[in-house]
Amino acid sequence: MKKQRIAVFGGSKCTDDVLKTSYEVGRLLAKNDVIVYCGGRSGVMESVSQGVSEAGGTVIGILPDSSCDSSNKYISISVATGFGQGRNIIIANSVEGAIAIDGAYGTLSEIAHTLSQGKPVVGLGTWDIRGVIQVSTPEEAVETVLSLI
Secondary structure, three states, X not given: OOOOEEEEEEOOOOOHHHXXXXXXXHHHHHHOOOEEEEOOOOOHHHHHHHHHHHOOOEEEEEEOXXXXXXXXXXXXXXXEOOOHHHHHHHXXXXXXXXXXXXXXXXXXXXXXXHHHOOOXXXXXXXXXXXXXXXXXXXXXXXXXXXXXX
């Protein structure tokens, strides 16, 4: 059976509470045998990657740079795109759904690209826009996105 692929979007700078939430989302996704995609760097991306890694899962970092040197240490597979923010389209194209946690305009871009492809996006303290299904816990986020793909 083909493994499900879910992206986790979020900012490179965030609070400790957001980091804890991101870690738990990553851990739960790994426990559900999901391949996780993210931007591969710091903040939400690093925390979700740590959760996935420590739970024995696979996390793919789609990097904006032309080198894999900028990926966080928890990434299983780094993909150096050299596309800057254009990498957000690659992430959206690669997954079946996404969870957005907190974030700024880069996260908004990732949400928009994913929604424009008709794929579900679940939100945890992120942009409250049409199409994003808002939930309040990591457990709800994982359960909801998996039920929609």
